[in-house]
Amino acid sequence: MAGRKSVTVGTARSKPGAWATGTLRLGDYPDGPITTPINILSGAEPGPVLWVQAAIHGAEIVGAVAMLRLFQKIDTARMKGHIVGIMATNATAFRAQKRLTPYDGENLNRLFPGMPAGPHSRQTADVLFRTATGVADAMMDIHSGGLEAVVPFYGLYYDDGSAASNEARRLAESVGSEVVWASRDAWLDGAMYVNFTRAGKPGVIVECGGGGWLMEEHVANVTGAIEGVAKAMGILPGRPPRRKSYTVVQDCDLVFNTAGGFFMPTVEVGAIVAKGAVIGRVMNAHGQIVEEVRCPKGPAYLAALGKPYAPIHSGAMVAECIGVVSTAE
Numbered sequence: 001m002a003g004r005k006s007v008t009v010g011t012a013r014s015k016p017g018a019w020a021t022g023t024l025r026l027g028d029y030p031d032g033p034i035t036t037p038i039n040i041l042s043g044a045e046p047g048p049v050l051w052v053q054a055a056i057h058g059a060e061i062v063g064a065v066a067m068l069r070l071f072q073k074i075d076t077a078r079m080k081g082h083i084v085g086i087m088a089t090n091a092t093a094f095r096a097q098k099r100l101t102p103y104d105g106e107n108l109n110r111l112f113p114g115m116p117a118g119p120h121s122r123q124t125a126d127v128l129f130r131t132a133t134g135v136a137d138a139m140m141d142i143h144s145g146g147l148e149a150v151v152p153f154y155g156l157y158y159d160d161g162s163a164a165s166n167e168a169r170r171l172a173e174s175v176g177s178e179v180v181w182a183s184r185d186a187w188l189d190g191a192m193y194v195n196f197t198r199a200g201k202p203g204v205i206v207e208c209g210g211g212g213w214l215m216e217e218h219v220a221n222v223t224g225a226i227e228g229v230a231k232a233m234g235i236l237p238g239r240p241p242r243r244k245s246y247t248v249v250q251d252c253d254l255v256f257n258t259a260g261g262f263f264m265p266t267v268e269v270g271a272i273v274a275k276g277a278v279i280g281r282v283m284n285a286h287g288q289i290v291e292e293v294r295c296p297k298g299p300a301y302l303a304a305l306g307k308p309y310a311p312i313h314s315g316a317m318v319a320e321c322i323g324v325v326s327t328a329e
C-alpha cells in the first residue's frame with residue numbers, strides 16, 4: 001500500500017510519531033460550523049492510512065471509546081503510517097444521542113457517496129466520502145446496536161468480487177471475529193463501506209454490543225478489531241488474529257413486529273437459528289403475549305435483536321436474520 005508521509009484532515013495535520021488533533025467541518029448549524037473531533041496517530045515512518053469512523057449512528061459510541069484506548073496504548077515508534085479517527089461521524093446525531101440525523105431524520109449510512117449541494121445529510125456524506133477517499137487506503141466504520149438493540153461481534157464487507165472487495169474480505173477476516181458477513185444486500189447500497197469499495201479501496205464495518213450499555217468486553221473487541229486491521233495493512237507490527245475458517249453469512253432479512261408492547265427476546269443474539277424459530281415475543285400493556293416473532297429463514301445468524309423489554313411500536317425493526325453460507329470449523 002501507499003506510503004504517505006503526512007495526512008491532513010480538516011484542521012488536523014499528522015506529526016511523525018505523535019498524536020495530532022483537530023476538527024473536520026461537516027456542515028453548518030444556523031449559528032456556526034458542525035464539526036467532528038479528529039485524531040490522527042502517526043508512526044515515525046511513512047506508511048498506509050487507515051480511516052476509522054465512529055458514531056455514524058449517533059448513539060453507537062463504542063468505536064470512539066475503542067479508538068481512544070488504542071491510541072493511548074500504541075507505541076508509535078513501532079508504527080508505520082497513520083490511523084485517522086473520526087470521533088463523531090454524524091456529529092449532530094452524536095450530540096443528541098440519536099441513531100439518525102436530528103435535522104432531517106436521515107440515516108447517514110444510507111446516503112453515500114453524498115451530494116455536495118444536496119439535502120443536509122447528503123452534504124455531510126459528501127464531505128466524509130471525499131475526505132476519506134482522498135486520504136485513506138482503507139476505511140472502517142464502527143457500529144453497535146445503539147440504545148434499543150444488541151448485536152454480536154462480527155465483520156462486514158461488500159462482496160462484489162473486485163480487487164478492493166477481496167482486500168476488504170481479508171481485512172474483515174482480521175477483526176478477531178469468526179463471523180464475516182459477505183454482503184450483497186441492495187438496501188446497503190448507500191453505506192460508506194460499499195461506496196468506498198466501489199471506488200476501488202477496501203471498506204469494512206465492525207459491529208459489536210449495544211443495548212445502551214457499553215461493556216469493557218465490547219470496547220476490547222473493537223480495540224482488537226482496529227488493531228487487527230492495522231496489522232493486516234502493515235501499519236502496526238505483528239499478525240492479525242486470523243482463523244483457519246470463518247462462518248460466512250449473506251443476505252439479510254430485516255424482521256418487523258406487527259403488535260406493539262414490550263419485546264422479550266427468546267434467544268441470544270449471535271445464535272444460529274432455524275427457519276420459523278421463535279426469536280422473541282411481544283407482551284402488551286395488559287400482560288398478554290400478543291405476538292411471537294419468528295425467524296423468516298434458516299439456518300440464519302441472528303445479527304441484531306431488540307433488547308429485553310424494549311417498548312416497541314408496530315413495525316419496529318426487532319431483528320436481523322442473515323443466511324448462513326458456511327460455518328467455521
Ligand SMILES: [Zn+2]
Pocket residue numbers: 057060143144
Ligand atoms: Zn449502526
